[in-house]
Amino acid sequence: MDGSQIVEKLKAALPDAVSAAGSHAGQVWVETDRGRILDILRFLRDDPELAFDSLTDLTAVDWLDQGRPERFCVVYNLFSFRNNAYFRVKAWVPEEDPVVESASGLWKAAPWAEREVYDMYGIEFDGHPDLKRLMLPEYYTGHPLRKDYPLQGAGERDNFPKYNRETGA
Amino acid sequence: MELPPNRPTMEVEQELEGDLGSRRMIINFGPQHPATHGTLRTLIELDGEVVTKMTPEIGYLHSGFEKLAEYRTYNQIVTITDRMNYLSPLCNNVGFSLAVEQMMGITVTPRCAAIRVVLYELSRIADHILSVGLQAMDLGAFSVMLWTFIEREKLYDIFEAVTGARLTTSYTRVGGLLRDVPPDFDEMCRGFMTKCAKTIDEIESVLNTNRIFLDRTQGVGVISKEDAISFGLSGPLLRSCGVKRDLRKDRPYLGYEQYEFDVITAQEGDVWTRYQVRVAEMRQSIRIIDQALKKMPPGPINVEDPRIAIPAKDAYNKPQGGMEGLIYHFKNYMYGHGVRPPKGEIYSSTEAPNGELGWYIVSDGTEKPWRMRVRPPSLYNYQAFPRMCEGRLLSDMVASLSSLNVIAGELDR
Numbered sequence: 001m002d003g004s005q006i007v008e009k010l011k012a013a014l015p016d017a018v019s020a021a022g023s024h025a026g027q028v029w030v031e032t033d034r035g036r037i038l039d040i041l042r043f044l045r046d047d048p049e050l051a052f053d054s055l056t057d058l059t060a061v062d063w064l065d066q067g068r069p070e071r072f073c074v075v076y077n078l079f080s081f082r083n084n085a086y087f088r089v090k091a092w093v094p095e096e097d098p099v100v101e102s103a104s105g106l107w108k109a110a111p112w113a114e115r116e117v118y119d120m121y122g123i124e125f126d127g128h129p130d131l132k133r134l135m136l137p138e139y140y141t142g143h144p145l146r147k148d149y150p151l152q153g154a155g156e157r158d159n160f161p162k163y164n165r166e167t168g169a
Numbered sequence: 170m171e172l173p174p175n176r177p178t179m180e181v182e183q184e185l186e187g188d189l190g191s192r193r194m195i196i197n198f199g200p201q202h203p204a205t206h207g208t209l210r211t212l213i214e215l216d217g218e219v220v221t222k223m224t225p226e227i228g229y230l231h232s233g234f235e236k237l238a239e240y241r242t243y244n245q246i247v248t249i250t251d252r253m254n255y256l257s258p259l260c261n262n263v264g265f266s267l268a269v270e271q272m273m274g275i276t277v278t279p280r281c282a283a284i285r286v287v288l289y290e291l292s293r294i295a296d297h298i299l300s301v302g303l304q305a306m307d308l309g310a311f312s313v314m315l316w317t318f319i320e321r322e323k324l325y326d327i328f329e330a331v332t333g334a335r336l337t338t339s340y341t342r343v344g345g346l347l348r349d350v351p352p353d354f355d356e357m358c359r360g361f362m363t364k365c366a367k368t369i370d371e372i373e374s375v376l377n378t379n380r381i382f383l384d385r386t387q388g389v390g391v392i393s394k395e396d397a398i399s400f401g402l403s404g405p406l407l408r409s410c411g412v413k414r415d416l417r418k419d420r421p422y423l424g425y426e427q428y429e430f431d432v433i434t435a436q437e438g439d440v441w442t443r444y445q446v447r448v449a450e451m452r453q454s455i456r457i458i459d460q461a462l463k464k465m466p467p468g469p470i471n472v473e474d475p476r477i478a479i480p481a482k483d484a485y486n487k488p489q490g491g492m493e494g495l496i497y498h499f500k501n502y503m504y505g506h507g508v509r510p511p512k513g514e515i516y517s518s519t520e521a522p523n524g525e526l527g528w529y530i531v532s533d534g535t536e537k538p539w540r541m542r543v544r545p546p547s548l549y550n551y552q553a554f555p556r557m558c559e560g561r562l563l564s565d566m567v568a569s570l571s572s573l574n575v576i577a578g579e580l581d582r
Contacts, residue, residue, distance in 0.1 A: 024513030027270055054398050057516070057544040061531055077516050077544070078530065081398065081412070084419050086516060109401030112552045120235075135228035136582055144236055151240050 003028025029088035058113035120145035207577030257292035268517035268528035296522035343470030390569030404524025410438035
């Protein structure tokens with residue numbers, strides 16, 4: 001089953017959920033509104049013919065000032081052992097209210113990947129069992145992979161907090 | 170920046186004081202502990218000697234590679250990929266270059282593909298043999314670790330002769346390689362393979378009948394097939410659970426379809442089968458290298474397109490190529506020129522020693538990627554670690570951890 005067939009099947013089952021579809025170098029993806037992302041993911045996982053039983057990767061892209069529908073895009077790369085096929089689903093997330101529903105209930109691979117996206121982009125995942133930063137310390141303030149975050153850092157290196165040995169505070 | 174009111178360790182102390190007299194204990198495993206093989210920290214809740222809850226904390230080696238990659242050209246990023254999985258840097262080099270080539274629609278020359286396959290499999294041996302050695306060391310078999318380090322040392326000598334560096338190899342370029350292999354490459358590899366095969370036999374003769382090793386690995390750190398798929402495990406971990414998945418066979422790249430090798434699987438999904446899968450895979454790698462060396466094709470190592478790979482220097486002296494070759498030589502290194510994939514995105518993955526190493530690259534048509542995401546096998550493999558250990562003994566945890574072969578540089582990036 002190749003990518004365009006998957007898109008057709010998805011469009012037939014959830015006609016109002018798929019907002020756009022595209023392809024590059026033979027790889028196909030669909031775009032959706034963030035409200036319908038779990039419907040699409042659940043359909044792809046549970047449909048016996050598609051059977052996307054593995055979440056290969058979950059990440060995000062910041063499209064700052066690029067004329068995209070929204071600023072953030074959460075990208076789900078799925079793999080189906082039955083069909084030996086990859087498929088990509090993208091959900092657009094607005095800057096002012098960066099919240100998506102969590103896919104933690106669908107795949108056990110999701111929690112840490114979502115924590116990393118939260119850490120790096122500040123996108124929150126609704127229904128996540130333990131949403132906190134994955135790589136950076138808990139008291140970190142910025143979200144480094146955002147495009148408006150400078151490469152050299154926002155001053156964290158210069159005023160790094162230190163604990164006092166005597167007082168312990 | 171405000172500090173949090175309490176450090177996690179202080180919270181733990183407070184919890185302990187409130188819980189005084191009970192059998193519950195919380196210990197802090199790592200980040201600096203010999204058995205963590207890197208900087209991994211785990212908070213472990215113990216009931217007697219049984220692990221009841223585990224909370225891994227990662228990020229101690231976070232280096233911001235993905236952010237850095239957005240400010241580097243495609244051929245410069247190769248140097249960043251070295252630092253991710255530092256046990257098999259060549260696999261990262263090859264995987265990244267393949268992703269960019271796939272995005273641009275380039276096919277590398279047959280000689281380049283064969284050299285990449287040989288080096289990829291040599292790196293797989295370097296990674297697996299060290300993993301097996303450290304696994305044995307954590308369970309008390311120290312001499313095995315020393316034997317494996319000798320083999321890795323010989324491998325690094327080969328890498329040094331080929332790439333000029335032992336660890337930070339940076340050998341691949343988009344559409345080709347840094348340079349051709351030295352003339353005695355074939356001899357070096359064959360000499361290594363003969364000795365390595367003997368060492369693998371020796372390791373097996375020591376460990377496979379060792380009562381302590383068997384008792385401490387069989388039935389330890391078990392993970393079921395369904396869990397393994399849901400957690401997104403890959404590589405030897407997934408294959409030891411009975412899932413026959415190898416990207417080299419399922420979605421061949423670099424001409425892997427022309428080599429004969431078996432995909433090793435096992436059923437139990439415990440530490441013992443992971444060890445067995447790794448050992449058997451090293452033998453398969455030797456098979457692949459042998460075939461690749463036998464039919465190593467002659468010819469150029471770079472693609473002929475001068476916009477991607479610089480033309481050979483002797484082209485300057487030829488009447489037809491002189492001036493143009495010089496122009497391309499400049500243009501390849503100027504900002505805003507060089508390798509520029511078309512607008513678009515790609516997810517490309519290769520079967521690295523630890524599992525599926527994926528690259529999700531978004532290009533905006535310039536010489537730098539808009540976004541480069543690495544799908545590290547270690548991150549998803551390590552996420553399943555609590556599932557393997559909870560409800561089991563503390564000492565089994567060390568055995569499970571070394572069988573995961575988590576590389577902190579790749580885990581935290």
